[in-house]
Amino acid sequence: MSVDPPVVHGHINGQVFSAAADATLLQVIRAAGLQVPTLCHLDGLTPVGACRLCLVAIEGHPKLEPACVTTVAEGMVVHTHTPELETYRRMAVELFFAEGNHVCAFCVANGSCELQDVAVEVGMDHSRFPYQYPQRHVDASHTQFSLDHHRCILCTRCVRVCDEIEGAHVWDVGYRGSACSIIAGLDQPWGEVAACTSCGKCVDVCPTGALFRKEDGTAEKHPHPERAAQLAEARHEHRWTNP
Amino acid sequence: MAVSWRCCDATACRAAGAAALRQRLEAEVGAERVKPVGCLRLCGQAPLAAADHPDGSTELVAGVAGERRLDLDHPFFALQRPVVLERCGLVDPSSIDDALAQGAYATLAACRLRRAAELVEEVVRSGLRGRGGAGYPTGRKWQLVAAQSGAHKVVVCNADEGDPGAFMDRSVMEGDPHRLLEGMAIAAQAVGAAEAYIYVRAEYPLAIERLRTAIAAATERGVLAGLPIQLRIGAGAYVCGEETALLHSIEGGRGTPRPRPPYPAVSGLWGLPTLINNVETFAAIPAILREGGDWYAAMGTAGSKGTKVFALSGAITHTGLIEVEMGTSLRTIVEAMGGGGSGVVKAVQTGGPSGGCIPAELLDTPVDYASLQELGSIMGSGGMVVIDAAMAMPELARYFMRFCVAESCGKCLPCRAGTVQLEQLLDRFVEKRASPADLAQLEQLCGMVKATSLCGLGQSAPNPVLSTLRFFRAEYEAALAPGVVP
Ligand SMILES: Cc1cc2nc3c(=O)[nH]c(=O)nc-3n(C[C@H](O)[C@H](O)[C@H](O)COP(=O)(O)O)c2cc1C
Ligand code: SF4
Ligand code: SF4
Ligand code: SF4
Ligand code: FES
Numbered sequence: 001m002s003v004d005p006p007v008v009h010g011h012i013n014g015q016v017f018s019a020a021a022d023a024t025l026l027q028v029i030r031a032a033g034l035q036v037p038t039l040c041h042l043d044g045l046t047p048v049g050a051c052r053l054c055l056v057a058i059e060g061h062p063k064l065e066p067a068c069v070t071t072v073a074e075g076m077v078v079h080t081h082t083p084e085l086e087t088y089r090r091m092a093v094e095l096f097f098a099e100g101n102h103v104c105a106f107c108v109a110n111g112s113c114e115l116q117d118v119a120v121e122v123g124m125d126h127s128r129f130p131y132q133y134p135q136r137h138v139d140a141s142h143t144q145f146s147l148d149h150h151r152c153i154l155c156t157r158c159v160r161v162c163d164e165i166e167g168a169h170v171w172d173v174g175y176r177g178s179a180c181s182i183i184a185g186l187d188q189p190w191g192e193v194a195a196c197t198s199c200g201k202c203v204d205v206c207p208t209g210a211l212f213r214k215e216d217g218t219a220e221k222h223p224h225p226e227r228a229a230q231l232a233e234a235r236h237e238h239r240w241t242n243p
Numbered sequence: 244m245a246v247s248w249r250c251c252d253a254t255a256c257r258a259a260g261a262a263a264l265r266q267r268l269e270a271e272v273g274a275e276r277v278k279p280v281g282c283l284r285l286c287g288q289a290p291l292a293a294a295d296h297p298d299g300s301t302e303l304v305a306g307v308a309g310e311r312r313l314d315l316d317h318p319f320f321a322l323q324r325p326v327v328l329e330r331c332g333l334v335d336p337s338s339i340d341d342a343l344a345q346g347a348y349a350t351l352a353a354c355r356l357r358r359a360a361e362l363v364e365e366v367v368r369s370g371l372r373g374r375g376g377a378g379y380p381t382g383r384k385w386q387l388v389a390a391q392s393g394a395h396k397v398v399v400c401n402a403d404e405g406d407p408g409a410f411m412d413r414s415v416m417e418g419d420p421h422r423l424l425e426g427m428a429i430a431a432q433a434v435g436a437a438e439a440y441i442y443v444r445a446e447y448p449l450a451i452e453r454l455r456t457a458i459a460a461a462t463e464r465g466v467l468a469g470l471p472i473q474l475r476i477g478a479g480a481y482v483c484g485e486e487t488a489l490l491h492s493i494e495g496g497r498g499t500p501r502p503r504p505p506y507p508a509v510s511g512l513w514g515l516p517t518l519i520n521n522v523e524t525f526a527a528i529p530a531i532l533r534e535g536g537d538w539y540a541a542m543g544t545a546g547s548k549g550t551k552v553f554a555l556s557g558a559i560t561h562t563g564l565i566e567v568e569m570g571t572s573l574r575t576i577v578e579a580m581g582g583g584g585s586g587v588v589k590a591v592q593t594g595g596p597s598g599g600c601i602p603a604e605l606l607d608t609p610v611d612y613a614s615l616q617e618l619g620s621i622m623g624s625g626g627m628v629v630i631d632a633a634m635a636m637p638e639l640a641r642y643f644m645r646f647c648v649a650e651s652c653g654k655c656l657p658c659r660a661g662t663v664q665l666e667q668l669l670d671r672f673v674e675k676r677a678s679p680a681d682l683a684q685l686e687q688l689c690g691m692v693k694a695t696s697l698c699g700l701g702q703s704a705p706n707p708v709l710s711t712l713r714f715f716r717a718e719y720e721a722a723l724a725p726g727v728v729p
């Protein structure tokens with residue numbers, strides 16, 4: 001039998017909040033009707049704190065903390081949009097665009113891309129850091145889906161959804177640093193990985209145009225990131241949401 | 244009685260011909276009067292051997308033919324204060340009998356008669372701080388792990404020493420492996436752990452061999468108080484020295500850090516409460532429990548107790564392994580012990596890729612956690628590289644940034660993409676084609692990577708740049724392209 005966790009109180013951007021003691025700051029921020037940008041986080045998947053966009057300032061904490069993995073505590077005073085945070089967020093989005101090859105006008109996800117949305121949110125219209133134009137490739141070996149690594153931001157949502165929800169663990173991260181890439185199976189072509197059930201969950205949760213359905217052309221991708229949370233809820237709480 | 248020899252059989256001397264020197268000495272006095280030992284400290288003169296004469300005097304020679312006699316009264320030796328290294332160079336690292344004869348495991352045996360809380364209290368009193376780089380109070384960490392309720396806890400030793408210029412932990416493992424095992428067994432008793440691991444980098448084959456031999460012998464003799472100690476060998480990633488990445492790696496996963504909390508003390512290896520300490524930290528434990536925490540705390544400064552081992556290298560005459568009291572000045576280390584002439588030394592680099600450069604004019608700085616941090620450097624794990632005028636600071640900063648680019652695990656954006664941009668910006672300074680805007684961008688991006696990266700690697704990657712900008716800014720300004728000098 002579960003017992004309701006105690007309630008804690010604090011301030012976000014001057015506004016009072018109360019929350020369950022096991023809530024994350026991101027949940028509290030959203031419940032307060034506020035917003036911080038996120039890319040790696042997705043409700044329903046284990047948070048990893050990798051994109052660093054959701055960092056917030058907490059009074060008395062020497063470091064900025066990622067809202068998606070930080071648990072609230074009694075008396076927390078949180079600021080989500082200090083000038084420093086806004087500067088760093090914009091720089092982070094610039095670094096995302098500069099490290100890959102993003103040509104939005106020709107992208108399957110144009111108009112429904114979370115990276116694009118975040119760029120708009122933080123007011124980033126070009127990168128002041130030189131574009132790196134990395135040599136990456138496209139894996140079109142799967143019969144129904146493709147992975148265009150040029151657009152991958154290494155958020156690992158695909159890795160987590162396939163491992164945690166589909167239970168197939170087709171994806172992982174290979175190599176390191178700027179050479180990191182999402183790999184299928186033992187760094188094989190996706191179409192050769194027998195573990196893939198072709199469920200499409202990775203395509204649904206991918207925030208960019210990296211993973212897409214082959215039948216979709218420019219600006220035709222319709223992602224379904226909400227499915228991860230729906231499935232997690234169905235699994236853990238035996239409750240179905242019928243959209 | 245005839246002379247007997249101690250021949251250094253550690254990595255630096257092996258590379259410089261220790262085997263030939265030993266054969267020669269064995270031919271001269273007979274194999275039974277020559278024993279292999281760990282580092283004899285002055286590695287720069289390798290290979291080294293020490294002669295113990297029947298009258299009690301000792302003599303140190305260097306060279307494959309033992310042709311150079313070294314002065315043991317030189318400050319390099321005279322100013323050392325061996326605690327962690329008290330048996331290193333005296334004991335045969337492959338012989339448990341020799342170790343036992345020199346007191347190994349006696350403290351552990353005595354500790355078994357004491358209450359666990361007393362052991363923790365002794366470590367708290369000692370003021371010992373973690374020697375792996377971050378300097379977290381060891382006693383407080385032990386208290387935390389001891390306070391966890393789980394019946395199943397783990398002790399892990401971080402032997403992934405990867406900072407360029409660092410060889411303190413390697414020397415301890417190669418020279419006196421039983422001291423590390425004893426320290427871990429005491430820790431296990433103190434925090435209530437029944438299982439232990441040593442995570443050692445694959446690039447240390449001799450340390451691995453010595454540890455294997457030592458663990459097998461200690462287990463067979465039953466001197467480890469029943470603690471099973473397992474070795475885990477790294478696979479060549481610097482980031483696996485970061486504690487959460489290290490634990491992932493032991494679990495068989497990809498060696499990437501995760502956000503903390505939860506700290507390993509609460510949820511570590513396989514989710515169990517885990518005590519993770521550095522090699523040198525564990526190696527200080529037997530002496531602390533033998534002599535008492537107060538004895539240890541009497542050495543050093545207010546915030547930095549005891550002694551610290553440094554790997555001293557670079558533009559000085561005497562390079563090698565030193566152990567000195569905390570609070571010793573950099574000048575004493577560099578000029579008196581290292582023989583670095585004033586006027587030659589430009590700066591001292593401490594803390595490797597996470598640290599910074601202390602300029603020659605600040606050599607009177609005492610070596611303690613607070614003083615180094617105030618100057619924008621860190622104590623780090625103990626690498627100390629002396630820099631002379633031949634090294635341009637933007638180039639030094641780029642060297643460390645390249646290291647971070649190569650070693651970034653790639654999990655978080657600021658480190659993965661930010662260090663690449665920082666390296667390219669530094670290229671412009673090294674090649675003297677930077678603009679004032681580049682300088683502004685360099686500083687701003689350093690601030691961003693430092694403030695927003697997930698783990699210590701990214702958070703400290705900008706330190707070598709920031710520290711050289713602080714003390715050698717003129718070198719960056721001089722590197723602006725002609726015509727754009729402000
Ligand atoms: C990138 C990185 C590399 C590290 N490498 C090491 C290492 O090689 N050895 C070590 O003991 N600690 C290393 N650390 C520090 C460990 O995370 C941890 O703080 C330490 O093992 C704790 O032991 P201590 O308290 O005894 O120092 C590293 C930290 C970072 C961020
Ligand atoms: S389609 Fe489903 S099973 Fe295949 S990789 Fe994607 S999430 Fe995994
Ligand atoms: S393919 Fe998509 S979901 Fe997977 S890591 Fe890349 S951007 Fe994220
Ligand atoms: S800071 Fe660097 S090494 Fe640490 S998690 Fe981020 S990418 Fe990996
Ligand atoms: S959303 Fe929190 S770090 Fe990515």
Ligand code: FES
Nearest residue numbers: 251256282283286
């Ligand atoms: S390794 Fe032989 S003296 Fe240091």
